[in-house]
Amino acid sequence: MNFSSKLLENAVTEFSRLPGVGQKTALRLVLHLLNQDKADVERFGAAITKLRNEIQHCSVCHNISDSQVCEICASHKRDKGLICVVEDTRDVMAIENTSQYNGVYHVLGGLISPMDGIGPADLSVDSLVERVKTGEVREVLFALSATMEGDTTIFYLHKRLKDQPITITTIARGISFGGELEYVDEITLGRSIATRVPYEGTLSR
Amino acid sequence: MNFSSKLLENAVTEFSRLPGVGQKTALRLVLHLLNQDKADVERFGAAITKLRNEIQHCSVCHNISDSQVCEICASHKRDKGLICVVEDTRDVMAIENTSQYNGVYHVLGGLISPMDGIGPADLSVDSLVERVKTGEVREVLFALSATMEGDTTIFYLHKRLKDQPITITTIARGISFGGELEYVDEITLGRSIATRVPYEGTLSR
Numbered sequence: 001m002n003f004s005s006k007l008l009e010n011a012v013t014e015f016s017r018l019p020g021v022g023q024k025t026a027l028r029l030v031l032h033l034l035n036q037d038k039a040d041v042e043r044f045g046a047a048i049t050k051l052r053n054e055i056q057h058c059s060v061c062h063n064i065s066d067s068q069v070c071e072i073c074a075s076h077k078r079d080k081g082l083i084c085v086v087e088d089t090r091d092v093m094a095i096e097n098t099s100q101y102n103g104v105y106h107v108l109g110g111l112i113s114p115m116d117g118i119g120p121a122d123l124s125v126d127s128l129v130e131r132v133k134t135g136e137v138r139e140v141l142f143a144l145s146a147t148m149e150g151d152t153t154i155f156y157l158h159k160r161l162k163d164q165p166i167t168i169t170t171i172a173r174g175i176s177f178g179g180e181l182e183y184v185d186e187i188t189l190g191r192s193i194a195t196r197v198p199y200e201g202t203l204s205r
Numbered sequence: 206m207n208f209s210s211k212l213l214e215n216a217v218t219e220f221s222r223l224p225g226v227g228q229k230t231a232l233r234l235v236l237h238l239l240n241q242d243k244a245d246v247e248r249f250g251a252a253i254t255k256l257r258n259e260i261q262h263c264s265v266c267h268n269i270s271d272s273q274v275c276e277i278c279a280s281h282k283r284d285k286g287l288i289c290v291v292e293d294t295r296d297v298m299a300i301e302n303t304s305q306y307n308g309v310y311h312v313l314g315g316l317i318s319p320m321d322g323i324g325p326a327d328l329s330v331d332s333l334v335e336r337v338k339t340g341e342v343r344e345v346l347f348a349l350s351a352t353m354e355g356d357t358t359i360f361y362l363h364k365r366l367k368d369q370p371i372t373i374t375t376i377a378r379g380i381s382f383g384g385e386l387e388y389v390d391e392i393t394l395g396r397s398i399a400t401r402v403p404y405e406g407t408l409s410r
Contacts, residue, residue, distance in 0.1 A: 002301040004294065005271045011256040014249045018234050027295065029223050033253060034260060034269070041257040044219045045250035048238060051216040052246040055239065064239070066210045089209065090232065096207040 001027070060131070062107040062124045064089045072104055079103045081138035083131065085157065087111055087145065095143060103141070106131065111149035112156055120156060128157070132164050139167040146173060206232070265336070267312040267329045269294045277309055284308045286343035288336065290362065292316055292350065300348060308346070311336065316354035317361055325361060333362070337369050347375040 001023055003009035008030065015026035033041050057063065058070035065071070072078055072092075082103030086092055087110060095101050108123045131137060140161060144150035158168060174192040175184050184192075206228055208214035213235065220231035238246050262268065263275035270276070277283055277297075287308030291297055292315060300306050313328040336342060345366060349355035363373060379397040380389050389397075 002298050004275055004277065004297060004301075005260065005269050007252075007256045007260050007271055008269055008294075011252045014252040017249075019237050020230075020233075025225075027298075028225075030253075030256065031294065032224050033257060036257075038257055042254055044222075045254040047212075047216045047219040048235075049247055049250040051212045051235065052238060052241075052243055055210065055212050064210050064213055066212055070209055072209065089213075089236065092209060093207050093232075096209075 057107075061105045062109060062127070063092055063105055077102070080136055082141065083128070083137055083139070084141045084143050085128065086143050087150075091143060103139075108153070111144065111147075112153045113149045123153075125157065125160065129160055132161060132166060137164075137166055139169060142168070142170040144170075262312075266310045267314060267332070268297055268310055282307070285341055287346065288333070288342055288344070289346045289348050290333065291348050292355075296348060308344075313358070316349065316352075317358045318354045328358075330362065330365065334365055337366060337371060342369075342371055344372040344374060347373070349375075351378060 001012075003012070011030045011033075012023060012026045015021055015029055016023050018026075021029070033044065036044075054066075056065050056068060058065040058073055059068055060073040061070060063070050063072070067074075079102050083106050084095065084101060084103055085106045085108060086095070087108055089107065092105050092107065095105075106124070106128050108125070108128075110118050110123050112118060112120060112123070128140075132140065140157075142154045142157065144153055154170060161168060173188070174195070175181070175188060181189070206217075208217070216235045216238075217228060217231045220226055220234055221228050223231075226234070238249065259271075261270050261273060263270040263278055264273055265278040266275060268275045268277070272279075284307050288311050289300065289306060289308055290311045290313060291300070292313055294312065297310050297312065300310075311329070311333050313330070313333075315323050315328050317323060317325060317328070333345075337345065345362075347359045347362065349358055359375060366373060378393070379400070380386070380393060386394070
């Protein structure tokens, strides 16, 4: 592209480094910012720099946090005997949004993926084993994506944890609530028949 | 959404103010930035703030510029007798990318749109008339979108300029190069038949 201004070109180049943002989108975003008040743009730039410079990871669960120990780990209302193992912060947010979970988390920071060169050493696995070994933990719940990488990670973590006196669980798999049967893929449908559960007069919604 | 960190929430809120960026996309972009080096994020923030604080508009053509007069207006190689009137900077860039134009520009900063409350007073119309009145200008070429707003703006500007001793032109309308006839809309096709041009042994590509 033929920019009339070096400043503009720099800003567009920076924006187009973001995932899913091409040069045309970057230009549209930058021109939008140019039309905003100086104070607003200043705040935008500052929010990002501040985030990167001041953010911490919780020393217990490795979740993104403003303080050394995150709000969830610091809360007395949370059940410290139940640890939910997730891939990243987004999963913590998704589960928190359900309001169905009262335990604590452990953020792995990724999934085991030999294709991408990510092994157990790149993830916060050892600290999970340490947490379990303290003896305070009753149950570890795996809430990982139902993909090859997720399954591999569960398999590995199970191997590391199976000698500990805890219950190991995973979130239920099956058809989604509201899912129409004819559109469900064969594997999910087949498995949900094989792993059918007793009907007790009501479906837990 | 349920953020575990105020810093994260602030950054996501700022990002989701951008056009076409929802909360989920904003979160994805912010988490991407969190994984980058501090220096890179610093540069990202600085590029935007610097752009907003230091950018100028060319005092001649109102295009975005790093200096008081933009590179195009300052160039001795450009034909100052031909002014191309466009809506905004993106149009200047699009035309510059064709390498087919050697005149100068005049950036209106928008189009007349009573629906959005944009009248001639909100656009750089008076300065265009002033430029034409200097007597250096031979031709004014309108390169505006083929929409209601573009047509209204051309109509208004023509009224303001028609007493000046200049040629007033607009970019050609018709079917696109590479366009298949059966997919062209009726209005474009009908008009391109009505405004047919003599064939001179070759099509100007």
